[in-house]
Amino acid sequence: MTRIERNAVTVTGRAHGQPMMFAHGYGCDQNMWRSVAPAFLDTHRVVLFDHVGAGRSDLRAYDDQRYSTLDGYAEDVLEIIHELDLRDVVFVGHSVSAMIGVLAANREPERFAKLILVGPSPRYLNDGDYVGGFDKADIEAMLESLDSNYLGWSSAMAPVIMGNPDRPELGAELTNSFCATDPDIARKFAHVTFMSDNRDDLGRVRVPVLILQCTDDVIAPAVVGDYVHEHVPGSTLVTMNATGHCPNLSAPEETIAAIRTFL
Template identity: 80%
Template sequence: MSTMQRNAVTVTGQASGQPMMFAHGYGCDQNMWRFVAPEFLDTHRVVLFDHVGSGRSDLAAYDEDRYSTLDGYATDVLEIAREFDLHDIVFVGHSVSAMIGILAAIREPGRFAKLVLIGPSPRYIDDGDYVGGFSKSDLDGMLDSLDSNYLGWSSAMAPVIMGNPERPELGAELKNSFCATDPEIARRFARVTFLADNRDDLPKLRTPSLILQCTDDVIAPAVVGDYVHEHLAGSTLVAMNATGHCPNLSAPAETVAAIRAFL
């Protein structure tokens, strides 16, 4: 099966331009980039895709073993890059896809020029001196809730994750995106996402990276952004005015400006 079919890959923009690959976060799909990606069509070859289990991806391609860790998703990224002969890639990863991009760039550093990490977290659970933002019991409770009532969890959590309570339509869009994801795959991907520990991977990255850290982000608080910045050699940290966890939707102009300044 081609990656184009498996991951619903779409390639637009300048055929001869530097490739710019956008990877969505948990419970989302490539549509979450609709306010950001078009801003780079004049200068870049823009590559959008859906993780298997999300959006228009081929659900039949989901393999529980392959996708039992974030490495399986990083393998997909590299396979897309190979199929479309992408080099010198600017990889833009939101939330869990920030770590997926880091893992891919560690494995094939020669393929990536720069990484843009939006709301990254290498570990969501507090651990000793490390603050991830969630206690183990909090996270277990969240995952139990997700297991028992995924639609209810989506309705409750989407507005919290999105932030911006004065713009309820944003939380509603995220909820609808969660609800459009295959529930069984979503449950498994949640565990892979929220129980992962990629702290030891950060020092292995050699690709220049931009960390975009939002204000009042309940999923990846500022202290986590600081930790990622401290452990990624040569990284740039930008504290955004945008609030919540999804500036690609809530503050696209600020997101685009920060990426442009980095590039």
């Protein structure tokens, strides 16, 4: 099995354009970029993929040990980059994939030109003076609910994560995406995501970084975006009018404009 097959990689756009790699968040797949990625087809070589366990990825490739930390997912990103022989990559990572991109770029900075982090959080858990947005009891209760009834958890949490209660169709789409993800892998990925701590990795980033921070984001609140900005050397922080955690779905035009300005 090639990495291209494993992660259901699709490559479109300019054949010899600068590579632009889009990575989806938890419970999602590459389809979540359908309103953003096409805007860059005329200027870039656009690379989309699914994390193992999501979308059209090969579930047989899932390995408990490899994916017990975000490093395994970062290794997948690098393997895709190697197989396609990509250089000067613009990596766009949503939610947990923001930190996956940070890990990949820290490991092989020579392959990356820029990182665009959409709703990033290096640590979801409140920890001493650090505010991540969730108390330990909140995370433990959420993971317990997810373990016992993944579909029920998805139906309850997806609209909250999406925000935009005045546009229920967006919450419904995210719910459907969560429910389409392999439940066993989704539960394990949730534990890895919400218990991770990548704060020490932020200061090691050596490529230009754009942080896109949404308004009223319950998953990655503004204080977290400020923290990422303060700890990533030379980063650019843009606070969007978009609300919720998924501006790639709820506000694609604003997302595209912010990325274009940075590029």
